[in-house]
Amino acid sequence: MRLNSFRIPAAVIGLALLVTPVVTPAPASAETVGGNVPSRAKADKVLVYSANGYGYAGATFNWTGPGQLSDIDLLVTDQKCDSNPVWAYFRVNRTNNTFFTTGTRRYDYSGCDKEDYSTYNDLSLSDGFDIKTVQLIICVRNGPCHTGGESDRNPYLIT
Numbered sequence: 001m002r003l004n005s006f007r008i009p010a011a012v013i014g015l016a017l018l019v020t021p022v023v024t025p026a027p028a029s030a031e032t033v034g035g036n037v038p039s040r041a042k043a044d045k046v047l048v049y050s051a052n053g054y055g056y057a058g059a060t061f062n063w064t065g066p067g068q069l070s071d072i073d074l075l076v077t078d079q080k081c082d083s084n085p086v087w088a089y090f091r092v093n094r095t096n097n098t099f100f101t102t103g104t105r106r107y108d109y110s111g112c113d114k115e116d117y118s119t120y121n122d123l124s125l126s127d128g129f130d131i132k133t134v135q136l137i138i139c140v141r142n143g144p145c146h147t148g149g150e151s152d153r154n155p156y157l158i159t
Contacts, residue, residue, distance in 0.1 A: 045060040045061060045062055045071070046060065046061055046062070046063065046069075046151050046152055047059070047060050047151075048060075048061075048134060048135065048136050048148060048149070048150075048151040049136060049148050050088065050135070050136040050137060050138045050146055050147060050148025051138070051146070051148070052138060052140075052144075052146040053079070053080070054078070054079060054080045054082075054084075054086060054138075054140040054143060055076070055077060055078050055079050055080070055086035055108070055138050055140060056075075056076075056077045056079065056138065057074065057075065057076045057077075057086075057088030057106075057136045057137075057138040057148070058074070058075050058136070059072055059073060059074040059075070059090075059136060060072070060073050061073070061125075061134075063154050063155055063156055064156075065126075065156050066130045066131070066154065066156045066157055067126055067127045067128060067129060067130055067131050068124065068125065068126040068127070068131070069124065069125050069126075069131070069134065069154075070123075070124040070125075071122065071124075072120075072121075072122070072123035072124060072125065073119065073120075073121045073122070073123075074088065074106055074119065074120040074121075074123060075117055075118070075119050075120075076088045076106050076107065076108040076117060076118045076119075076120075076138070077108050077110065077116075077117035077118070078108045078109060078110050078111045078112075078117075078140075079111075079112075080111060080112070080140070081111055081112040082111070082140075083111065084140050084141040084142055084143065085107050085108060085109040085111075085140070085141055086107070086108055086138055086139065086140045086141075087105040087106060087107045087108070087138070087139055088105070088106050088136055088137065088138045088139075089101055089102045089103075089104065089105050089106065089136075089137055090102045090125060090134050090135065090136060090137070091134065091135040091136075091137055091147060092125065092127060092131055092134055093131070093132045093133045093134065093135065093150065094127065094129045094130060094131060094132060095129065095130040095131075095132045095157060096129060096130075098129075100127075101137065102125065105139075106118065106120045130154070130157055131154055132153060132154055132157065133150040133151045133152070133153055133154065134150070134151045135147055135148050135149065135150050135151070136148045
């Protein structure tokens with residue numbers, strides 16, 4: 001499948017079809033878990049991705065609190081035959097309008113879009129501040145980085 005000159009691995013397409021990519025806060029009258037979180041927020045997985053002609057990174061995760069997400073499943077794929085690996089990492093957007101990027105880079109060295117890719121499962125991320133949204137950044141050695149769109153807003157935050 002081609003989309004804007006980059007290929008999305010079949011595993012990602014299947015993953016995207018199996019998850020609910022939208023988590024929206026429920027109205028105040030909705031049933032809650034622990035008194036402050038919509039009950040459906042824990043069940044829905046959020047999909048976030050970043051893509052450029054040289055690679056793709058996609059992740060699903062669950063919001064698990066105001067400053068944390070868990071059950072992160074990340075897929076990274078190198079799509080060029082240029083001997084330059086790609087890597088992905090997260091940009092974490094806080095409610096106080098600051099952000100940070102995660103220090104660990106997750107690599108894929110496969111190249112040429114050979115229908116192979118690297119997966120990183122059961123990751124987690126936490127911060128001492130409230131996390132509003134996250135974004136994925138994908139980079140290629142000796143080349144640029146690309147930042148994908150923001151995830152849906154953390155449903156554990158009071159709006």
